[in-house]
Amino acid sequence: MTISARVKQQMESASWIRKMFEEGEELKRKVGAAAVFDFSLGNPIAEPPAKFHEVMAKLLQEAPSGSHRYMPNAGFPEVRAAIAAWLSERSQRPFLPERIVMACGAGGGLNITLKALLDPGDEVVIFAPYFVEYLFYVDNHGGKVRVAETTDRFDLDVNDLEKVLSPRTKAVIINSPNNPTGRLYPAEALARLGESLRRASEKGKEPIYLISDEPYRQILFDGLVAPDVFDAYSHTILVTSHSKDLSIPGERIGFVAVGPDCADAAELAGAMTFANRILGFVNAPALMQRASARLQGVTVDPGVYQRKRDLIAPALKEMGYEVAQPEGAFYVFPKSPIDDDVRFTHLLLEENILVVPGAGFGRPGHFRISFCVPDEVITSSLPGFLKALESTR
Ligand SMILES: Cc1ncc(COP(=O)(O)O)c(C=O)c1O
Structure with a gap:
């Protein structure tokens, strides 16, 4: 093998974000990028001030x-x-x-x-x-x-x-x-x-x-x-x-x-x-x-991300997800409604929703939603979150 065995093992074992990214790419090829609700990456959406x-x-x-x-x-x-x-x-x-x-x-x-x-x-x-x-x-x-x-x-x-x-x-x-x-x-x-x-x-x-x-x-x-x-x-x-x-x-x-x-x-x-x-x-x-x-001291308007949090966190709670209210950054880390968070992320994938399992962050039983996406992606994804949750009941 050409590459370091250690790097190969690290690449295979530890990157759920990458795995979800690859599954997401596959899904986008199948159904078209516009139909996928991609909450997997923390790429800031706000324009610089x-x-x-x-x-x-x-x-x-x-x-x-x-x-x-x-x-x-x-x-x-x-x-x-x-x-x-x-x-x-x-x-x-x-x-x-x-x-x-x-x-x-x-x-x-x-x-x-x-x-x-x-x-x-x-x-x-x-x-x-x-x-x-x-x-x-x-x-x-x-x-x-x-x-x-x-x-x-x-x-x-x-x-x-x-x-x-x-x-x-x-x-x-x-x-x-x-x-x-x-x-x-x-x-x-x-x-x-x-x-x-x-x-x-x-x-x-x-x-x-x-x-x-x-x-x-x-x-x-x-x-x-x-x-x-x-x-x-x-x-x-x-x-x-x-x-x-x-x-x-x-x-x-x-x-x-x-x-x-x-x-x-x-x-x-x-x-x-x-x-x-x-x-x-x-x-x-x-x-x-x-x-x-x-x-120094100049910053994007955090209100942009607060609005997105307010679109997603209360809506998930209302559906029945257990959600700790984010106080900053642009992520929310709800509890998976079933113990197996990896399986639950696949249930979400069936609704064209891409998130990252908590296992990828050393806390299984949860999943991460990165909400730095356009507001419409959040609002249009909500029925899918509800359907995935209902499918576990
Ligand atoms: C917690 C945390 N630390 C560090 C970084 C690295 O950020 P950067 O190298 O872009 O400043 C990130 C990026 O997402 C992060 O989430």
Whole structure:
């Protein structure tokens, strides 16, 4: 065989999203794309805010000499300074430009963070249901994933976390607002998590790092505001991107910010910068870095996604599905009406509805609907959701 056996096994075993994508393509060939209600992918549907286009036009006009060359691997110093200033204002803490590393999206940011932290066999805790790419990102750098559960309402379960913490735990990843549940972890939950990590860190020689993956931070509903994770725990690394808040996932821009009170912050930022280079990212895209510096705080209207949530979540509840109300992002993660979530997703497929089984996120018995689709797709799919549910009764 030509390809790595490990990669082959990963490709086969772990990607339900891909499997659903392939089944969806097959269905689209059969019945025509317009007849398929595709809720399988989290590709932001909102257009970037007008300000993004304005800034891009200006940047192209200004085009100072050398603006498309290589730069320091961590990014343009003035861009990192602008982001540090923005974070310092938001968090009322002194973020240093030298501790900001510009990255190729949150995905790139997570990879440079894990590369910087992990030795072979080091453990990283993630909470189920999880963003499936975490499994691969941790494996990329020789780490081992340990899974802690969230509660029935998808809240952080600190008791369960404490069962999986070990002397090899190097980091814990959280994601709020969450993909796939839409849950926003409130300040009290983060405080309990911080307390638990402090206690566990005191037992070891080195602190456990908290990696807060926040690409959906600005996509919040009902006037909710995301609490500051740096209030909860010192040894925190923020990873984020503009894939969702500016709706530009194709442009691959984000950053990592090492917390001002984080242990070994300078060394960590240096290692992430080196990781940017040796993982072949080299640096984050130059033009997008300059855009990012001018667009901190600018965001798509989360109302667009709130409207979609309000079209789908109450309607499903009304039919009899068990649904935890999403507070942000653009996903809802209902309970499957039968235990076998994979079978239920096939019942939905018979109604031309594509969703992803909860098994793909480490929480079987549920399924994920990604509602960043046109409103008509949601409204026209509802009879199919009802029919699939009735077929299980
Ligand atoms: C939870 C989570 N983290 C990270 C990412 C990666 O985003 P990007 O690399 O586009 O910034 C995604 C993308 O969907 C995500 O859902």
